[in-house]
Amino acid sequence: MSPQLELDRRTLRLIAIAFALLAALSIHRLYFAGLPEATDALVLQGRTMGTSYEIRVAGDGLDESLRQRVLSETRDRLARVDGWMSNWNPESEISRFNAFRSTSDFPVSSETAEVVSFALELNAISGGAFDITVGPLVALWGFGSHARIDSPPSDEEIARLRRHTGAGALHVHRDPETGEAYLRKRDPEVEIDLSAIAKGFGVDQVAEGLEELGRRDFLVEIGGEIRTAGERPGGGPWRIAVERPQDEGRAIQEVIELQDRAMATSGDYRIFYLEGSRRISHTIDPRTGRPVEGGPASVTTLADSAMRADAWATALMVLGAEPGLALAEQNGIAALVLKRDAKGAILERPNALFPEAAGPPTRLPQRG
Ligand code: ADP
Ligand code: MG
Numbered sequence: 001m002s003p004q005l006e007l008d009r010r011t012l013r014l015i016a017i018a019f020a021l022l023a024a025l026s027i028h029r030l031y032f033a034g035l036p037e038a039t040d041a042l043v044l045q046g047r048t049m050g051t052s053y054e055i056r057v058a059g060d061g062l063d064e065s066l067r068q069r070v071l072s073e074t075r076d077r078l079a080r081v082d083g084w085m086s087n088w089n090p091e092s093e094i095s096r097f098n099a100f101r102s103t104s105d106f107p108v109s110s111e112t113a114e115v116v117s118f119a120l121e122l123n124a125i126s127g128g129a130f131d132i133t134v135g136p137l138v139a140l141w142g143f144g145s146h147a148r149i150d151s152p153p154s155d156e157e158i159a160r161l162r163r164h165t166g167a168g169a170l171h172v173h174r175d176p177e178t179g180e181a182y183l184r185k186r187d188p189e190v191e192i193d194l195s196a197i198a199k200g201f202g203v204d205q206v207a208e209g210l211e212e213l214g215r216r217d218f219l220v221e222i223g224g225e226i227r228t229a230g231e232r233p234g235g236g237p238w239r240i241a242v243e244r245p246q247d248e249g250r251a252i253q254e255v256i257e258l259q260d261r262a263m264a265t266s267g268d269y270r271i272f273y274l275e276g277s278r279r280i281s282h283t284i285d286p287r288t289g290r291p292v293e294g295g296p297a298s299v300t301t302l303a304d305s306a307m308r309a310d311a312w313a314t315a316l317m318v319l320g321a322e323p324g325l326a327l328a329e330q331n332g333i334a335a336l337v338l339k340r341d342a343k344g345a346i347l348e349r350p351n352a353l354f355p356e357a358a359g360p361p362t363r364l365p366q367r368g
Contacts, residue, residue, distance in 0.1 A: 040233035042067055048078045049199055050088065051223030055206065058217035058233040066213075073209040081205055084112045085198040087135065087144065097183055098135075098191040105182040113181030115194060115201050115307065116172050122311050123167035125331060129318035130311055131286035133165040135193030141291055143282040144195065152280075158289040164189040165286060200225045200264055200310025207306070220306075227262040227306045239358055243267075244346060245297035245338055253338060253346065254357035258302070264309035266317045267298030267338075283317040295320050297346065302334035302354070309333075325351040 042057040044067065057070060086092040093108050100106055108116075119132045135144065140161055142149035169187040174180065183192075194201075199222045206220045207227045217230030219238050228238040237257035244253040245267050256263075268281035283292045299316040303309040312333045316324035321337040328335040334353035338346050 042070065044071055044074070046071075046074070046078075048222060049082070049086065049202060051199070053078070053202075053206070053220070053222040055210070055221075056219040056233075057210065057215055058231065059215060069213055070210065070215075073213060074206050077205045077209050078202060081111075081198065081202045084109050085115065085194045085201070087193055087195065094192050094194060100185075101188040103185050103188055105184050108181050108183050110174075110179075110181050111201075111205075113172050113174065113183070115197055116170065116183060116192065118307060119194070119197055119311060120167050120170060120172065122315060126315040126319060126327065128167070128286055130196070130315035131165065131167050132192050132194055132197070133167055133169060133190050134284045134286050135191045136161045137165060137284045137286075137289050138193060138195075138282065141280065141282075141284065144193065162289045164191075165289075166190075196266070196314035197307055197311040199223050200262070200306035200308070203227045203262065203306035203310075225262070225264045225306050225310050226258075228258045229260055231259070242300050242336065242338075243298070245340075253348070256355050257358045261302050261304065262306035262309045263300060263302050264306060264313040265298055265300045266310075266313040268292070268295065268317070281317075283314060285318050287318075292318055296337045297340050298338045299324070300336045300338075300354075301328065303332075321349045325349060329353055 040058070042055075042062040044055045044057075046053050053074075055070065055074060057066070082089055082092065084093050087094060087098075089095060093112050097106050097108065116132070119130065122130045123132075137158070138144040140149075140153045140157060164187055169185060169190040170192070171184040171186065173182055173184070175182070203220050203222050203225050204227060206222070207218070207229060210218050210220070210229070215229075217232070219226065219228045219232075224243075226240060228240070232238045237259040239255050240258055240263060241252040242254050242256060243265065244251040266283065268279055268283070278293065280291045280293075281295075283295070284290065285292050295317055299313045301309045301312045301316065303312060312328060312331075312335070316328060316335055316337065318324075319327065321339065325335055325337060329351040332353070334355065335351050336354045337349040339349060341347055
């Protein structure tokens with residue numbers, strides 16, 4: 001089994017933003033023809049966590065000095081997130097905790113404790129579907145920061161690793177006097193993989209930085225996880241495209257409007273390989289120790305923070321439309337599950353909290 005198809009990264013793209021910008025620009029030109037051109041948005045791009053990020057700032061004062069301040073604030077914050085939560089950085093808190101084969105307290109930043117706490121909470125809510133201890137199984141199946149595999153693992157190997165997974169083997173607590181945060185393993189072999197939640201948390205951190213700089217209208221995206229604040233250039237909510245899950249090329253499934261909300265997407269169409277006609281995706285069902293099969297093609301979730309949206313999207317990839325959509329709804333999470341029917345056509349399954357499409361699917365514009 002050789003990886004036949006492995007696309008660089010899964011992302012939900014901000015194509016609609018470019019589209020909205022173009023639309024706003026043409027209206028702007030229409031109304032302000034003859035006047036000197038105003039800048040509509042400050043756009044910054046870079047790379048972090050093995051993927052790309054993009055920031056769009058609207059409003060006043062979009063000058064070079066702001067660009068520099070946003071850039072430096074963003075880089076500082078992303079470097080901190082990397083130092084806390086990256087499995088690729090051997091010096092990060094998480095990597096050092098993973099290497100720490102002991103059941104004693106391990107001091108961590110309050111941010112790492114916050115993310116791990118939420119992950120444990122969602123583990124309980126989702127009946128174990130979301131589980132940050134699946135890392136060894138992710139590696140066993142040839143994903144993550146590890147080498148690809150040549151053949152599927154044996155039942156024995158899966159069973160052996162499953163003995164050291166399960167969020168029940170993790171504990172987070174704070175010293176009531178000092179406020180210091182600690183992680184603790186109940187099983188010294190257990191490891192943490194925050195890949196399904198750290199990008200969302202990174203988005204929230206960058207958004208916080210923009211707020212600190214006094215910005216009210218912006219959009220932050222890291223590898224498809226998004227947070228919006230205020231209005232898009234030209235006014236009105238930000239318009240975001242939900243990508244159609246397909247193996248080649250990019251297309252828009254629908255466009256939705258977001259104001260002061262976060263959105264995340266997980267899917268089986270960016271990071272996977274084919275074994276015959278079976279699609280082996282990087283989402284592991286912790287209850288079986290195997291990649292999810294026959295599940296959603298993608299899940300898009302909306303929440304008040306990108307961290308929550310990100311984690312819930314992964315949880316719903318495991319749970320599927322049933323019981324995932326109802327569970328999300330009970331927890332205030334808007335969700336859209338896209339499924340393939342027998343002929344490969346995409347079916348939409350939203351829960352009641354998911355907004356109506358703001359417009360018909362549009363032609364894919366070039367990314368700005
Ligand atoms: P993406 O990285 O494409 O945005 P996700 O947010 O769904 O996708 O994260 C997938 C990653 O999360 C996997 O590569 C793996 O490291 C980890 N993971 C896989 N299955 C689970 C799970 N059931 N619970 C938590 N994390 C998972
Ligand atoms: Mg996720």
